[in-house]
Amino acid sequence: MQGVLMEGIMSMPLGWQAWVFWMMSVNTASIFFLKHTEARICLAVWIPNGITMMLLAEQMGYVRLLGLSHIVWWTPLVIYLFMRRKDFDLKTRVGKWLVVLLVTISLSLVIDYIDVARYIAGDREDHRPEATEQLEAPDVAYETLPKFYRRSKTG
Numbered sequence: 001m002q003g004v005l006m007e008g009i010m011s012m013p014l015g016w017q018a019w020v021f022w023m024m025s026v027n028t029a030s031i032f033f034l035k036h037t038e039a040r041i042c043l044a045v046w047i048p049n050g051i052t053m054m055l056l057a058e059q060m061g062y063v064r065l066l067g068l069s070h071i072v073w074w075t076p077l078v079i080y081l082f083m084r085r086k087d088f089d090l091k092t093r094v095g096k097w098l099v100v101l102l103v104t105i106s107l108s109l110v111i112d113y114i115d116v117a118r119y120i121a122g123d124r125e126d127h128r129p130e131a132t133e134q135l136e137a138p139d140v141a142y143e144t145l146p147k148f149y150r151r152s153k154t155g
Helices: 004-010 014-033 037-060 064-087 093-120
Strands: none
Touching: 004 014, 004 037, 014 037, 014 093, 037 064, 037 093, 064 093
């Protein structure tokens, strides 16, 4: 059985899945640059961030509050990287990776702050399909849609 976090990710539209796997890849790429302080810090943040998000998902479901993990762990990292950006040597692989990392997690944080604000404002829906499916009469056209879209059908 998949964990709540992976179950939720895999139920998202393909574009969002690609975004999540992009973020995972960019952060995991830190292992190729471990001789650099920034990469070690990224990895030191990446691991507890993943653990925090998995624990939150298991306790709360696949809800907008999961962005809190990124806010807690990545906000200080973005500030640190932003302050160091002038030292990034864009002629090197590590310099290019650091720019991609900074842009990627900054964009993620915009989404995360919005998601957490929406959660606080009352949007507490579990976004996994099986957690939100409603009982309704069978609809042939509806039944042919991928599972993710089924949950968004309004009666």
